Amino acid sequence: MVVFALGSLGSPRLIGVPSRTRRARLADVHELASSLPHVTVEYGPAENPVYQVGRKSFVFFRTPRPDAVDPETGERYPDVIIFWVPSESDKLALTQDPESPFFTTPHFQGHLSVLLRASRLRELSLGELTEVIQDAWLSRASATRARQWLAENAESPRSANSGGSRKS
Numbered sequence: 001m002v003v004f005a006l007g008s009l010g011s012p013r014l015i016g017v018p019s020r021t022r023r024a025r026l027a028d029v030h031e032l033a034s035s036l037p038h039v040t041v042e043y044g045p046a047e048n049p050v051y052q053v054g055r056k057s058f059v060f061f062r063t064p065r066p067d068a069v070d071p072e073t074g075e076r077y078p079d080v081i082i083f084w085v086p087s088e089s090d091k092l093a094l095t096q097d098p099e100s101p102f103f104t105t106p107h108f109q110g111h112l113s114v115l116l117r118a119s120r121l122r123e124l125s126l127g128e129l130t131e132v133i134q135d136a137w138l139s140r141a142s143a144t145r146a147r148q149w150l151a152e153n154a155e156s157p158r159s160a161n162s163g164g165s166r167k168s
Contacts, residue, residue, distance in 0.1 A: 020127035026118050028126055029081060032133045033059045038145055039137075053145065058084045058136040067107040068115060079118035083132050086139040087112065094132075112139065 033039060033051040042050045048061040062068075064076035085091045094102040094114045101120035108115070121129070138146050 020130065021125050023122040024124040024126050024129035026121060028129055029059065029118075029121070029133070032130055033137075036134070036137045037149060038141070053137055053141045056140040057082075058140040059133060062115070065107070067105040068103075077117055081116050081118055082113050083116065084113050084136040084139050086135055090135070 030049070034041065036053065038053050040052050040055075042052060044050055044061075044063065046063045048063055049059075050057050050061070051059040060082040062080040062082055064078050065080075066076060068077045068080050069075060070077065085094065091104065091112060091114055094100060095104050101123040102114040102116050104114060124132075138149070141149070
């Protein structure tokens with residue numbers, strides 16, 4: 001039996017499926033992001049992938065920047081992934097706990113996104129990573145696309161207010 005629960009945007013989440021409890025891997029980020037509908041992949045100047053829906057980024061592999069550095073060595077993190085989040089409260093929920101692998105920097109103050117080093121992905125389960133990527137997609141997809149995806153991936157009707165605000 002498959003049991004669903006709701007994520008922060010009302011998106012369905014599988015509960016009790018063993019494969020979703022394994023540790024997340026870098027390949028999962030690519031697989032999950034590219035499996036969502038209407039996704040395109042652009043590449044940045046360093047051939048870093050940027051996953052987009054409706055020309056809006058929702059998962060972005062960032063190049064090393066001066067605001068995300070190792071506190072002990074000062075070296076720029078080479079493996080930062082940016083995930084868009086639905087709200088400031090979602091951002092705070094992911095970044096407030098010092099033990100959380102998610103973080104932010106002053107550069108991202110006021111930006112609805114969180115950062116995660118690829119080297120810390122294994123601290124997340126596949127289910128947790130799936131939820132973060134689905135919520136990122138839902139936060140950037142048009143309202144029409146979000147409603148359609150939620151309807152196709154849930155056992156019960158979802159709110160028409162979920163997802164983005166622009167029409168497809």
